[in-house]
Amino acid sequence: MPPTLDLSRTSHTKMIVSPPRINLRKAASYNHDRGPLSSTSSRFNFNHLIASPPPSPGLPSLSPPLKKSPKGLAGFVRPSRIIRYTVWLMVALILISGVDYFLRFAFSYDDEDFRFMWFDKSGTRVARDSLPDTTKPILFIDKHGKTKWTVVVPRAADSSPSASELAETCNQCRVLSEYIESVGGSREDDFIDVKEAQEGGYLPGLAKGSVGVSQHGSGLLSKELKPVCEKSLTFVLESTGAGLGDTLMMLWTAYGIAKKEGRAFFIDDSRWAYGKYADMFQPPPSLGCSPPPRHQLVPCPRQARHLVVSSTPKSELFAPSRSKFFSSDRSEVRNYFNIARAGHNALFRLTPDDASYVERRTRELMARRIPPKSKGTTPGVAVGVHVRRGDLHPVEPQYRRNYIPLQKYSEAIRSLTDDKLGSSSSPAKQHSFTILASDDPTVYDADELPNSVPAQDRIKLASKQPKEVAPPDRKFMRKFIDESVGWEGGFYESMFWTLGAPKRKDASSHAPAPGGGHEENENPSEEMLRLRSLVGRAYLMDLAVLADASDAVVCTASSAGCRVLAVMMGWEGAMEKGLWVNIDKGAEWEGVGGAMNNKRRAQGVLGWLSEKISKR
Structure with a gap:
């Protein structure tokens, strides 16, 4: 009988018994499919260490177990992440408080329902819940909480704005x-046009049944x-001045800008010192649409719809144009x-009667240049001369307190004639003459400009000659006779x-400030408007004949x-042919803006002084 195994004396009191379902077969990957390998076998390798069988469920794991966080620290976040979150929260709070401070500071609404804000004449911010009573640019908050601005015009403003209001x-x-x-x-991105502001509910809209047709002045507008x-x-x-030339330049420039920007062009003559536009010009071209309502007409900004x-050259419309006009770049000057x-x-179309006269007068003067066939076929030269006097003086320093002598004009006329016909006498020179236009009637009789004819004789601004008065009789009290006043000097x-104004006893009343200043100038009579017209x-017919009938023009810029x-x-x-000759x-x-600016005047004075010093 074989001996039995006594386990009672062993030191191991516990023994792990494999469960009966465990598979005790040797893994093929462990012993290899060809049998066991020995250390001396040529097929011996270390694969048995790599592809080892799965550990027994009852045996301890060969690798150390993963460390687990204690139950109390399962939601623990690293300190760096907490700091980062804190910084982000602080930045967000600062931004929110900054925006709130900006709104409170900018609009001064302090827990009130803010609607509109604008600046008064002193530059102080004004915040109100209602619109201003006068035309003003205003700030408001739109439905998305963004700051926008527009220009509000009171709906009660039926008449056209004055030049001072626009300025x-x-x-x-x-x-x-x-x-x-x-x-x-x-400024540009935050602007909302008046129409869009009305549609958005920020400004009062059009009344029901209104067609939006603006009626200004004499009805030139559709x-x-x-x-x-x-x-x-x-x-x-x-305008604040009485000159017509600057008004023409601004009128033409405004039309050119409107055409370039695709805008319809309208003219309002209700405040014009010369009367009705239709008494001097034909109506401007129509584009088949009506002008906007008065409360949609704003003077700024430039991107406004209407x-x-x-x-006046101070208008925002001419601001970019002035810099180009004064530019030294010839191409920029040519563009404007x-x-x-x-x-x-488009606009220089005189009334039918005046236009017919100008055309007839131009043909007459051009025919005067042609000599008889027996004397040759070369026509003479007609040089137009424009002499401006009155209250305007030249830029040239030595004449800035007087006028350029007429001798300067005659020298320029002679130079132009000689350049075209030569210096020798010829039949063509005998048929050369000067077409003269001036605001001073005495220039037409000056000896320095012989062989000159007036540009037009339809309307003459002649000096009023004093009446001959018999010597007073000393036996009787002398009767007061009004002093004869004419168009002397320009x-x-x-x-x-x-x-045409009624005569006043106060002599100082005959010299009003520029732009009027008296009741009759603010509301001129029919007689005053007739004479001004x-x-x-x-003036217009003078310019038209000079431009159409002259081969060249001499004047002061x-x-x-x-x-x-x-x-x-x-x-x-x-410019290119040099037929416009400036002698100033x-x-x-x-x-727009003209040549009478301080910078150019100062440059002219310095140039004149340096020339005088060099001659000494």
């Missing part, structure tokens, strides 16, 4: 735009019930010259404003009429 509104637009840029906004133009520009014929400007030229081609603003028509003549002649003839040294062609 004040443009000044407030500049103040508001500077404020928007100072707080990080964009009265037909046509659709309102998508974009428009309304030009208000009003702009209104006055005949052509803009004014486009306005001339065009003066004070004389223009008092044309005659002055304007004479310090005069607006001279610069207008260049536009009427065209760039090629006036220091001045040159410039569009």
Whole structure:
């Protein structure tokens, strides 16, 4: 009988017994399918260490167990993450408080329902729950909480805005735009047009049944019930000065800009010192649409749907143009010259009677240049001369307190004639003459300009000759006789404003400030407007004949009429061919703004002084 195994004496008190279901067969991967391997076998390798059988469930694991976090620290977050979250939260709080502070500071609403904010004349911010009573640019908060701005025009404003009102509104637009840029906004991106502001519910909309047709002044603007133009520009014929040349230049430039921007063009003459536009010009071209309502006409900003400007170079419309007009780049000057030229081609259409006279007068003067066939076929030269006197003086320093001598004009005329016909006498020279236009009637009789004919004789601005009065009889009290007043010396603003005005006992009342200043100038009588219209028509016919009938023109660029003549002649003839001759040294062609600026005047004075010093 075999001996039995006694386990009672062993030190191991416990023994692991494999469960009966365990598979005790040797793994093929462990012993290999060809039998057991020995250490001396040539097939012996270490695969048995790599592909070992799975550990027995009852045996301890050969690899150490993974460490687990204690139950109390299962949701623990690293300190760096907590710091990062804290910083983000602080930045968000700072931004929120900053926006709230900005809104409270900018709009001063302090727990009140804020609606509108604007600036008064002193530059102080004003916050209200209602719209202002006058035309102003305003800030408001849209439905998305964003800051926007527009220009509000009271619906009670039926008449056209005055030049001073437009200038004040443009000044407030500049103040508001500077404020928007100072707080990080964009003037252009944050602007909402009046129509869009009405549709959004921020401004009062159109009343029911309104067709949106604006009625201004004499009715030049369309009265037909046509659709309102998508974009428009309304030009208000009003200026603080009495000169007509600058108004023409701005009118033509405004039309050229409107055409370039695809805007319909309208003219408002309700405040024009010369009366009705239709008494001097034919109506402007129509685009088949109606002008916008008055409360949609705003003077700024430039991207507004419906702009209104006055005949003053301070208007925002001409701001970029002035820098180009004063540019030294000839191509830039030509571009804006052509803009004014486009306005001339569309708007310089005189009334049928005056246009017929100009055409007849032009044919007459052109026929005068042609000599008889027996004397040759070369025509003579007709040189146009425009002499501006009155209250306007040249830019050239040595004549800035007087006028350029007429001898300078005659020298320029002789030079132009000799360049074309030669210095020797010829039949063509005998048929050469000067076409003269001046605001001073005494120039027509000057000896320095012989063989000259007036540009037009339809309307003459002649000096009033004093009446011959018999010597008073000393036996009787002398009867008071009004002093004879004529158009002596040229065009003066004070004389223009008092044309047709009732005589006053106070002599100082005959010299009003520029733009009027008296009740009769603010509300001129029919007689005053008639006389002013005659002055304007004479000026326009002078320019038209000079531009059409002259081979070349001599004038002073310090005069607006001279610069207008260049536009009427065209760039090629006036500038490239040199047929526009300026004899005022220091001045040159410039569009809106003119040549009478301090910078050019100072340059002219310095140049004149340096020339004098060098001669010594």
